[in-house]
Amino acid sequence: MSDNLEQSFSQGGFSPENASQNVSSSQEEVRVKTETMEMEPVEPTMDEQSYSLGEVPQAYLLDPEICLPLNSDTLSQPEGNLNSMVDEINHHIQEEVALIQKHQKSVDYWEERIEKNKALIQRNFEKARKNNESTSYDKRNRDYWWSRSEQVxxxxxxxxxxxxxxxxxxxxxxxxxKNPDGSPIDAKSPIVEELCNGGCKNLSMRYRASGDKYEELKRERERENVQLARENAKYKSTNETLQKYVSATYEDHIEPLQTGILLLKELAAKLKSYVTQDNNVSYGDLREWAELYLNEFLKDHSGVKQSVVTDFRRIASIPLPPENC
Structure with missing residues (x-):
């Protein structure tokens, strides 16, 4: 391109027409060269191959063993290592105990409500029993006065x-x-029938009214017993629900936490026993014991929390998946 420009200058000086012709010819040469070039394939990198297979690139994987000490390393090194491990276990135990206490507060509240409901149920039961006794007397009194009315x-x-x-x-x-004025009725009076009829009707009505009072008392007590029975049914249903809450809390939360505490306490006791031994106790010894004990423990206690198992394995230096290291 520079040769063409020099030629245009030498042939008659610089002119816009000559310059534009030279630029066009240069662009044409570049285009021809580009079209004739062969595209070289680009080799995919290892990361691209991994991603295409749906895998995480090897460069980002963490070796599970990378955070573990060697089996030959002693537990006493560095100095105070065993005590720090025991302190960490105690810290985890305190956290588990705090969670148990939190759940226990809910359980205590529910159990207190259950006991109150039981007391109310018993109170209603006693009241209903007394009502039943009174109802039996009301029936007798009602029947007595009604029978007196009928007998008259x-x-x-x-x-x-x-x-x-x-x-x-x-x-x-x-x-x-008696007569309306209160004097005795004369049996020989010509109107004795009318006088006796009026007197007997009044007496029968009084007897009937007395029986009706006892009937009303009986019905009131029966209605009250129905209401007491409904209240007791409600209290019993509430207690059943609360008892389910208590059982579920123990089974799903408290018992797994208690089991986890047992597991951590056993590990702490083992580490404390190593403190009094020689400095020859190694991580390999701890792992050998911990893996065997953990296997048997999980067979007998399947409900232990996974987080506690992870802490146990991490403190005991049992290999874990990369995300737990």
């Missing part, structure tokens, strides 16, 4: 059918029938 009417009907002075006299003496 029956005796009047018998005297009316007989229509004799001695029958009216017997009826008057039996029930103490």
């Amino acid at each position: 009417e029956l005796d009047y009907q018998n005297a009316e059918v007989a229509s004799r002075a001695d029958e009216w006299s017997w009826l008057i003496r039996k029930y103490g029938l």
